[in-house]
Amino acid sequence: MDSQVLRTELARFRCTFFPAAAAQLRTKDLISITRSSSVLKLYFASKLLRFGSLQRTQTSAAAIMAIPMNGGDGLYSYTKNCDIQKFVLDACQVMIEEGIDHKLDIHASAPKAFLVADLGCSVGPNTFTASQNIIQAVNLKYSCKSFTNGESTPHEYHVFFNDHATNDFNTLFTSLPPERQYLAAGVPGSFYTRLFPRDSVHVIHSSYALHWLSEVPSEVININSTAYNKGRIHYRDSGMEVVKAYSAQYAKDMEIFLEARAEEIVGGGLLMLVFPAIPNGTSPSLCTIGILFDLLGSCLMDMAKLSKVSEAKIDSFNLPMHTAFPEEAEKLFTRNESFSMERMEEIPFLNPAKNGTVTSSYYYDHVRAVTEGVIESHFGSEIKDELFEHHYLNKLEEVNHILRSPKSIMLFVLLKRKVVN
Numbered sequence: 001m002d003s004q005v006l007r008t009e010l011a012r013f014r015c016t017f018f019p020a021a022a023a024q025l026r027t028k029d030l031i032s033i034t035r036s037s038s039v040l041k042l043y044f045a046s047k048l049l050r051f052g053s054l055q056r057t058q059t060s061a062a063a064i065m066a067i068p069m070n071g072g073d074g075l076y077s078y079t080k081n082c083d084i085q086k087f088v089l090d091a092c093q094v095m096i097e098e099g100i101d102h103k104l105d106i107h108a109s110a111p112k113a114f115l116v117a118d119l120g121c122s123v124g125p126n127t128f129t130a131s132q133n134i135i136q137a138v139n140l141k142y143s144c145k146s147f148t149n150g151e152s153t154p155h156e157y158h159v160f161f162n163d164h165a166t167n168d169f170n171t172l173f174t175s176l177p178p179e180r181q182y183l184a185a186g187v188p189g190s191f192y193t194r195l196f197p198r199d200s201v202h203v204i205h206s207s208y209a210l211h212w213l214s215e216v217p218s219e220v221i222n223i224n225s226t227a228y229n230k231g232r233i234h235y236r237d238s239g240m241e242v243v244k245a246y247s248a249q250y251a252k253d254m255e256i257f258l259e260a261r262a263e264e265i266v267g268g269g270l271l272m273l274v275f276p277a278i279p280n281g282t283s284p285s286l287c288t289i290g291i292l293f294d295l296l297g298s299c300l301m302d303m304a305k306l307s308k309v310s311e312a313k314i315d316s317f318n319l320p321m322h323t324a325f326p327e328e329a330e331k332l333f334t335r336n337e338s339f340s341m342e343r344m345e346e347i348p349f350l351n352p353a354k355n356g357t358v359t360s361s362y363y364y365d366h367v368r369a370v371t372e373g374v375i376e377s378h379f380g381s382e383i384k385d386e387l388f389e390h391h392y393l394n395k396l397e398e399v400n401h402i403l404r405s406p407k408s409i410m411l412f413v414l415l416k417r418k419v420v421n
């Protein structure tokens, strides 16, 4: 077998498939299959490898932890408890408009279909607002500065709503705004894998989703590790080793996320990300989001003391969530060579309660809508009412004074796909 052919085949193979899956195949696998080969054997070997790699992609996607928000439209549904996220979206609207106006670089001719994607869309209504904001901004841009060929707006818009396959897409689709200006499609799957064809999407947006990791770092639930996070489900008050394990997982995930998006976004297209963060130099123990989720862990421990839950079950559970520092996130974004970072803004964690006072019940509804599903799937449904209604609500009231002066922020990050010649 010609070694040059082999190298080319291997390179093509590595580029064709999602790198994380392809990386699992060793060069020697390919060599051993193709060593004695005729052209025909090489052909079948590469087909086999392709099949294997797709299977591996699916396996690694299946290993990704899914934590969908509460579906439906009940009391603790995400639909009814997403004001915090809506507030953030509203705060970012001007930056989204400015980003599209100043940085979106698609100008030769109006694309037949302008593709927008919202990653981690959940069940709405925020995802509809985000998509509408983007489309309005694109329309406005091209009605003022038309494409080089004189056309003034894209022909059609196509919006892709992405979330884990277990997301309540039925609720999402049945509540699509009837007057929308776009065709809609759902894309199930983790955003830590490839979701769209190469070079196809013009703007990708994601809000309040990127703090969810692809998985819990294995060390934190490994009894033999120095990063074992015993008795906790969040790293807010844990030792440095635990914090480092979370930070390393975040870096790994962000690299995979950006590599996948770099494949999908057209040159000159935009990636707009909004996610929770913690101000540089602040101790994770003061982070509002950390406090909210750590408190849930301490309620579980209280229930373990009452023999309502096994302690071992708590030790084997951690939330796959990381709240990054701006400097930490910036390093990861600027390290990626496919995008240029055009803007990064810190948004204060605003008080979204309608009467201006954040009450414990306000946070209660929010945390319940976000975590009830995952708690149920690990601990069973029988503990959830006591956990939330008795323990969690009481503890939240005890820390209400701390929650009134939040120490979390949101980050708005605008990345532009570099044009490859």
Ligand SMILES: C[S@@+](CC[C@H](N)C(=O)[O-])C[C@H]1O[C@@H](n2cnc3c(N)ncnc32)[C@H](O)[C@@H]1O
Residues within 6 Å of the ligand: 064, 066, 067, 068, 069, 082, 085, 086, 119, 120, 121, 122, 123, 126, 127, 162, 163, 164, 167, 189, 190, 191, 192, 206, 207, 208, 209, 212, 213, 214
């Ligand atoms: C708090 S909701 C945000 C929903 C919406 N973007 C908003 O701003 O209201 C976070 C969503 O991200 C989704 N999510 C988390 N990790 C994900 C992943 N790896 N792939 C796709 N969706 C993910 C969750 O399932 C959840 O629906």
